[in-house]
Amino acid sequence: MPASVKRRREQEAARKRAEKLAAQQKAKERKERKNRPKPTGYATVKSVDSGDTIVVVGAAAPGQPAPTKSITLSGIQAPRYARSGKSQDEPWAWHAREFLREKLVGKRVWFQVQHVNENSGREYGVVKLDDEDVIAMVVKAGWASVKEGSKNKDGKVHPERQALLDLQEKAKSEEVGIWQKVRDPKSAVRKVNYKPNTRKLFSSLGGRAVPGTIEYVRDGSVMRCEIVPDETKPLHRSVILVQLAGVSCPRMPQPKNVYRERYERELKKNPNSKMTPPELVQPEPFAAAAVEFVEARLLQRKVNILVHSVDKLNNCFATIQHPAGNIAVELVKNGLAKVVDWSANIAGNRDELLAAQKAAQDLRLNIWRNWSAKKSDAAESKSNAASSDSSQSRFSAKVVQIVSGDTVVVEDNNGVQRRVVLSSVLAPRLGNSRRNVPDQPWSIEAREWMRKQLIGKRVTVVVDYSRPAPARAADRSPRQHVTLRQGKGASNNVAEQLLAAGLAEVIRHRPDEPRSADYERLLNAEEKAKAAKAGRWSGEKPKSHEITDLTDRSRETDKDEESQVRARQTSAKAKGFLPFLQKDKRLMGVVEHVYSAARMKVFVPKHNCMINFVLGGVRTPATTVRKPKGVKNEEDMTEEQKMHMKRDAENVKFGNMGTKFVRDMVQQHDVRLEIDTMDKGNNFIGTLHFRNSNLSLELLKKGYASVFTFSAEKSPYREALFNTMEKARKQKVGIWANWVPRPKVDKTAKAAEAKEEEFADDKMVPIIVTEVVDPNQFYVHLVGSKFTTLVQEKMAKYGENVPAAPADFAARKGEVLAGQFSDGAWYRVRVESRTPEGQYVCLFIDYGNRDELPLDKLRPITDKAVREIPSQAHVCSLAGIKVPGEPDYAELATATFQDAVFEKTVYGKVYVKDRDGKLHLTLHEEEGQVESLNAQLVAEGLARVVQRPLRRLVSLAKSYEKLQEQAKHNHYGVWEYGDVSDPEDDDDGGMSLGRPKRANKD
Secondary structure, rough: OOHHHHHHHHHHHHHHHHHHHHHHHHHHHHHHHHOOOEEEEEEEEEEEEEOOOOEEEEOOOOOOOEEEEEEEEOOOEEEOOOOOOOOOOOOOOHHHHHHHHHOHHHHHOEEEEEOOOOOOEEEEEEEEEOEEEEHHHHHHHHHHHHHHHOOOOOOOEEEHHHHHHHHHHHHHHHHOOOHOOOOOOOHHOEEOOOOOOOHHHHHHHOOOOOEEEEEEEEEEEEEEEEEOOOOOOOOOOEEEEEEEOEEEEOOOOOOOHHHHHHHHHHHHHHHOOOOOHHHHOOOOOHHHHHHHHHHHHOOOOEEEEEEEEOOOOOOOEEEEEEOEEEEEHHHOOOOOOOOOOHHHHHHHHHHHHHHHHHHHHHOOOOOOOOOOOOHHHEEEEEEEHOOOOOOOOOOEEEEEHHHEEEEEEEEEEOOOEEEEEEEEEEEEOOOEHHHHHHOOOOOOOOHHHEEEEEEOOOEEEEEEEEEEEOOOOOOOOOOEEEEEEOOOOOOEEEEHHHHHHOOOOEOOOOOOOOOOHHHHHHHHHHHHHHOOOHHHHOOOOOOOOOEEEEEOOOOOOOOOOOHHHHHHHHHHHHHHHHHHHHHHOOOEEEEEEEEOOOOEEEEEEOOEEEEEEEOOOOOOOOOOOOOOOOOEEEEEHOHHHHHHHHHHHHHHHHHHHHHHHHHHHHOOOOOEEEEEOOOOOOOEEEEEEEEEHHHHHHHHOOOOEEHHHHHHHHOOHHHHHHHHHHHHHHHOOOOOOOOOOOOOOOHHHHHHHHHOOOEEEEEEEEEEEEEEEEEEEEEEEOOOOOOHHHHHHHHHHHOOOOOOOOOOOOOOOOEEEEEOOOOOEEEEEEEEEEOOOOOOOEEEEEOOEEEEEOOOHHHOOHHHHHOOOOOOOOOEEOOOOEOOOOOHHHHHHHHHHHHHOOOOEEEEEEEEEOOOOOOOEEEOOOOOOOHHHHHHHOOOOOOOEOOOOOOOHHHHHHHHHHHHHHHHHHHOOOOOOOOOOOOOOOOOOOOOOOOEEEEOEE
């Protein structure tokens, strides 16, 4: 026999054995039920399922739920009563059930089970109320018919059944109950809406209480009710789920069959689901007790239901009105429910509920059995701290920033800023470019609506509740959810107006979650927006918001190749936008963010671009104190550096005050821009107007900025900038608080001193070139300077008696010391750095040369007066020209220049002193000579004319252009092979483009 056939036969035999055992077991159970004593006794009627079926409940054993039993009245049949929308009532079914409900619910009855249906397990029996047979009572009233039954052996009907038949005949003759004669039987059928539109239903009630019955208690505070919206139509009914307003009871799990289906669906989706298996699901402590408490008092009782609110989950928050009292208060009194603040407020009995809860806590009833007053006070204190940074739950504030469509930053009257979220409202989320998360549709419109409505405006802030910060939020402080009210009137809730514009939706809260005090008005506003198809409910896609971002901080010097590419692309885009932005003199923008008082991010709607904007003509203090570059510790700083840091620290507070002033004034406001130019960092430079104010002038007026001369000279507002700064100086405001005007001196004495000790503009002075790096960097002495002579005398005397170095002597960067040169003499040096070999790179500050010296060739200068004499080597550059970029020609130019001037007395004419202190001059062999060495180098093709000279060098540079053209034509020097572009044409020839200084300052 094949193995497969043998296996099938074995399986078939096993199946038959199993069926036989199951049949034997059923037979055994039927026999046991038949022989089992018939239940009898007293119980309370819990509910009436139909005109012939009731549920009774007995006394509960300690710690156990009360036993229940369903009994069907023997020998009669009432019209079938529908329990759900899957079936429909038979005519008169509701009337029959109502008759029995009114008679029995809550009453104590005697019952006896007469037999049990072996298939369904349904128990049939008799029930007596005060010795009156309930079966006979129902038949007599005409609400049930007597079932046909078998006769006795003698062919006669059993006397008890005959009595019922007689009662039935009498009811028929009297046309009562189901025997009434009606034209249309359907008129006696209950019409139930099991899934009504609760929002619409609630609106139709108009705040009035409606009659109804409690059909099912899910939790102590949640029950299913059958209500009669229109009392003129008692058979037109609706079923709603009611949540008791003001309280929340411990939760019961879902019915086992419902939970099991949900569990099995979850396992199919995720076999590794951590969902609790059905057999392990237990109700919360005292949940069953709360259900029994409510069932004993309200189940299938007639009540009036006053609905206060309906949420988006169709939960109706209501008060159940019963002659015996308020069930919500009773639950709290007995320690079976907690108070829910938000719904207690709308119910109007918050104080009563809180008093009942306090009494239950003091008695440690049920859910409060482990309650501790100290722990409760600590938790309440913590909750209050989380809810607000102050004790205020209602305060006035100004909106200073719109974060998103539902989140703003407000500043109260004490200057404290808080980030708050609109209660019960959710606007579309803004994206995150760093995480490549796009904006949700309508998020930009929602934020823009809030900006136009609120920025800079006064509002009343009402704190409703608080929530923990989002998981990825940098600020971990709890989020306050508030109602913002602007102006007067019933519709002054900002969230309500936002919803009416169709730019947000109402949050689906859980029943016990706190929410806005105006939650009902918010829901109505959302429904109106949907009906009007406003905003996000229009079904249309919002317009595209592809913004060209010109604020990328990437640099071409970044090591990351992708950043370099992005930097080049951004720079090219910015240059392309510049002429269009410059052309529009009434360019409107929105300040998105303020980096500092003079720098901000601005969105330009007309060109749909985001730019970094810098105020032209002004300079503002830094907002942080920065150490000098390369200095790690304070002890490594020179006295001059320490002095600068101290001055910067004093100005930092004004930098922060200026930033706050600008942020309060223009952040997220509409402004007008005038774009003048753009720097190398893609920052657009110009003037910003807010309303009728020039922001640069406002900063100068407050003393939060000074004039940046180089930029201000080009500004159309030059005169106003300088005048405003002078007024601030005289008033000693802001950074000018300690400003002291320079004393007036005799002009004749001053001129003589300048001639002797300083370089004067536009005058030739005799100088000696002491060091040459190249024509754009060389060092000179002023002939006849008394300070040069003094230094030489002091250092010669120092060399005659060189002091020994202290045991703890160490050379620090930036320190002025004495250093021994290769000629054996000692000179003043400044330490610049230390080499890996332990040598110190030093600048001979009175001559301009550099050298590496070991520590034993360095000594401290104890005479402070000698240390503090200014450097006598003045760094210079030939004005208007630059050294060729080609190494060969650069070397030739330097050699030619050095042969002509090194250690020789020549005459220099200074044109400008840049911000780095470098003198830009022309050199002449004789005093009064017109021809300069600058022009000679250009004519010989050993120098190029600077393409972008400093402002005061423009005319000088132009005067060299003819000489340069001749050199090109004759193929001199660098032009030997024609007009070849310089590799360094894009730079400025070694000159700083910063703020120029006059060589002689007042």
